Amino acid sequence: MFRDVGLQLGEKRRQLETPSMATEQLRQRIKFQFTNIEQVIFILKYYMHFRSQFTKTDKGYIPERAYIHIREVLVKGVESGEFYALDQDVDQQAKVLTHAVNGFLIEYYPNPPKNNELDELVDVIHRFLIGSLTNKEVAMK
Numbered sequence: 001m002f003r004d005v006g007l008q009l010g011e012k013r014r015q016l017e018t019p020s021m022a023t024e025q026l027r028q029r030i031k032f033q034f035t036n037i038e039q040v041i042f043i044l045k046y047y048m049h050f051r052s053q054f055t056k057t058d059k060g061y062i063p064e065r066a067y068i069h070i071r072e073v074l075v076k077g078v079e080s081g082e083f084y085a086l087d088q089d090v091d092q093q094a095k096v097l098t099h100a101v102n103g104f105l106i107e108y109y110p111n112p113p114k115n116n117e118l119d120e121l122v123d124v125i126h127r128f129l130i131g132s133l134t135n136k137e138v139a140m141k
Helices: 001-016 022-035 037-049 067-082 090-108 113-135
Strands: none
Touching: 001 022, 001 037, 022 037, 022 067, 022 090, 022 113, 037 090, 067 090, 090 113
């Protein structure tokens, strides 16, 4: 089930239109997490319950497929010049952003925000993350 749900989320992501700018793609990915909160929370619960089945790699415990959707945004943003080149490993940065967004999912589950509340929350998260990604001093620390 874990793998199937992950594949379903991946398929849904592949069907999204690809915004021309990484900043808008990040907003889209944040909103995607909220609009698919049931499946994402299932993945998080599975991970927590079967934690011992996830072995540590040189990138940590979380499988790469758990944050690849944010990694893609970071790479695109650096390549397009929207984001400063990340001084740290892009995988680590993608994990930090993914965990930050997923923390909000946990806060709102099982009553996810809808309509204006969802748009406002996505905007707040997005502005904060973009502020870090476009601030050279912050990005290079």
